[in-house]
Amino acid sequence: MAFTAKDFGPNILSLDGISKKTIEEHIKLYNGYVNKSNEIMEKLPKADLSTANQVFSEIRELKVELSFAIGGMQNHEIYFSHLKANGGQPSGSLKAQLEKDFGSFDGYVKDLKASGISARGWAWTVWFPEAGRLINWLGDSQNTYLSWNLKPILALDVYEHAYFIDQGVNRGAYIDAFAKNIDWDKVGANYEAARR
Numbered sequence: 001m002a003f004t005a006k007d008f009g010p011n012i013l014s015l016d017g018i019s020k021k022t023i024e025e026h027i028k029l030y031n032g033y034v035n036k037s038n039e040i041m042e043k044l045p046k047a048d049l050s051t052a053n054q055v056f057s058e059i060r061e062l063k064v065e066l067s068f069a070i071g072g073m074q075n076h077e078i079y080f081s082h083l084k085a086n087g088g089q090p091s092g093s094l095k096a097q098l099e100k101d102f103g104s105f106d107g108y109v110k111d112l113k114a115s116g117i118s119a120r121g122w123a124w125t126v127w128f129p130e131a132g133r134l135i136n137w138l139g140d141s142q143n144t145y146l147s148w149n150l151k152p153i154l155a156l157d158v159y160e161h162a163y164f165i166d167q168g169v170n171r172g173a174y175i176d177a178f179a180k181n182i183d184w185d186k187v188g189a190n191y192e193a194a195r196r
Contacts, residue, residue: 001041002038002041003034003037003038003041003073004034005030005031005034006077006080006081008027008080008081008083011084011085012080012083012084014085015083015084015085015177015181016085016086016177016180016181017166017173017174017176017177017180017181018083018163018166018174018177018178018181019165019166021165022162022163022165022166025161025165026076026080026157026161026162027080029072029076029161030072030073030076030077030080033069033070033072033073033076033142034073036065036069036072037066037069037070037073040062040065040066040069041066043062044059044062044063044066047059047062064143067142067143068141068142068143069142071141071142071143071146072142075122075124075142075155075157076155076157078124078152078154078155078190079155079156079157081186082154082155082182082183082186082187082190083178083181083182083183084181084183084186085181086180086181087180087181087182087183087184088183088184088185089105089184090105090184090187090188091184091188092188093188093191093192094184094187094188094191094192097133097134097191098134100133101133101134101135102134108125108134108136109179111136112125112136112154112156112175112179113172113175113176113179115136115137115138115156116138116156116158116171116175116178117158117171117172117175118138119138119139119140119158120140120141120158120159121139121140121141121142121144121157121158121159122138122139122141122142122155122156122157122158122159123136123137123138123139123155123156123158124136124137124138124139124150124152124153124154124155124156125137125152125153125154125187126150126151126152126153126194127150127151127153127191127194127195128149128150128151129149129151130149134153134191137150137152151194152190152194153187153190153191153194154182154187154190156175156178158171158174158175162174163177
């Protein structure tokens, strides 16, 4: 089985505050994660399992790097899938849940921004079934701080490549631009799927 890069359509190149150049370069990075995931998957069956070791071994290296490559692929697929110009506002059950869990939609956006500024790589809005609520979860890398059964409905990439061309080191300005470009219909569909 080979992974195939997704096409996110031409509308992703017309965002407010996130340039076409940034998105084009960012998609190249995403394609690299897809290609590396495939490359590692091809190497795994040939790895010498008899040398497995937690300090260093071929199988350890491949498995760790696979988690990073697949994490990069999947995180970017969530991220790009819910970006569009004039994203709108949440509605229906998602809006009600955001208001319940964060006090208001503005409270949610403030928490997401603070989470994004605090993270070194990613912030996700996740449905946390055991807690029966949405929370903003952060990760310092594609494959860190993950927890079983959290269901991401929104992904915010805060690695510098996501904003450096447009905002330099001003991550907060990038997160403000990101928030204006969230397709809340898509995030709402992700939320409904996560609740099922």
